[in-house]
């Protein structure tokens with residue numbers, strides 16, 4: 001029998017970090033992307049607004065991209081498409097809600113004509129080029145997510161997407177374990193790629209509907225007070241449960257924040273969110289209503305600096321002034337990196353006299369990601385021959401790998417991969433190929449200029465140490481200094497307190513420049529700049545133990 005053609009998987013993001021999920025699957029010379037997401041920057045990525053997958057390899061192979069499956073509506077799974085679609089053109093496949101959410105950024109970037117949005121339904125099986133794909137329902141913190149079974153010449157690759165095993169989801173749409181079990185029994189699952197976000201959390205995630213009961217009790221306990229709630233704007237089921245609790249206590253509902261308003265309108269139009277017309281009010285109309293009759297659903301659950309909730313906490317909201325009659329419920333959990341911002345918002349609200357309920361004191365949030373017991377269940381049903389944990393920081397991937405071995409996947413068939421790794425399935429099994437570039441691609445506010453590592457390094461030095469600019473004018477003919485040296489600093493020493501230090505610095509630089517001119521009367525500007533930089537740097541380091549950025553400016557007359 002002739003060997004079957006190999007199938008390759010390239011991980012471009014999401015293995016080693018939470019976010020910028022992107023995998024490329026190759027068969028018969030064609031490439032199918034599974035997700036193309038963005039990541040929000042860490043605090044040390046100064047001035048960076050978004051982090052994207054490294055597209056170097058994809059762009060080199062751009063003509064081979066058949067399309068992209070978008071597993072669900074979170075931006076860490078589709079937010080980079082509005083950048084990749086500038087360079088490449090290909091169709092997107094996903095549920096109606098997923099594509100409606102993904103559409104926003106693409107439309108804002110004016111790129112809708114570069115793609116086609118192709119809606120697929122639960123359990124639908126369709127060919128995307130040479131890829132025979134089956135879309136399997138999963139529960140998650142945004143409705144209508146998919147796991148994808150990709151039937152290839154090398155067997156079936158199952159990509160879990162983001163998922164949990166919620167047995168009582170708000171919409172009754174369960175993770176279709178039976179479908180996965182059928183594939184496992186039938187042809188078998190050759191390779192499983194599965195969400196690791198909560199792999200190091202023990203037990204089982206709570207059902208989304210359990211949050212509804214907690215919310216109901218809170219609305220009961222806070223009767224007569226105005227209630228402002230926050231959650232992710234894409235968490236349609238949470239929004240539904242907040243609205244249900246509000247309506248059962250005879251409140252009207254108003255949305256606050258652009259994405260919340262947009263998503264509520266979208267989900268109602270799609271029939272995924274039920275709030276009767278007569279219960280919905282514009283945010284402008286609720287200020288005068290009796291507090292106990294109002295529920296506001298707002299953005300800002302992560303303490304984002306410009307969000308509606310942060311503005312309220314800082315008394316800067318033009319819509320609502322919060323005070324002692326208000327209760328704020330943060331129906332969310334800060335994602336790593338946002339804890340500080342969330343604490344600041346809670347402090348701000350409490351200073352206004354607001355009663356604040358958050359996930360630390362009440363069970364007002366349930367995760368959207370499977371914990372270890374659920375992951376084990378999933379593994380026991382999928383029974384993969386090979387297993388690669390995806391979606392998570394390195395420690396999550398390691399924990400998930402251990403669960404895989406525990407559930408009977410042979411130890412040498414559980415692979416720990418990271419961004420940039422490539423693996424290939426052949427008749428002989430799974431092997432590693434050479435890596436591809438997978439660094440962070442930084443994007444700043446304008447969304448146009450990419451921020452390089454060098455720029456970021458400079459920003460860190462400026463933030464940590466400040467800058468010292470030294471200006472010297474020289475006359476080559478007379479081999480003398482005609483201007484300065486002037487020493488200007490920001491962030492190194494407070495100039496007023498350090499006049500002596502700056503004087504000393506000027507003298508030392510002057511000495512060294514004169515010496516250099518004496519040694520080499522041609523007065524090469526480059527060489528003099530190096531002299532200025534070196535002498536200033538040495539002085540600054542010796543005297544203050546600091547390493548600010550030194551910018552020499554040598555002028556020649």
Ligand SMILES: [Zn+2]
Nearest residue numbers: 072074140162
């Ligand atoms: Zn997600």
Ligand SMILES: [Zn+2]
Nearest residue numbers: 074076077162
């Ligand atoms: Zn995710």
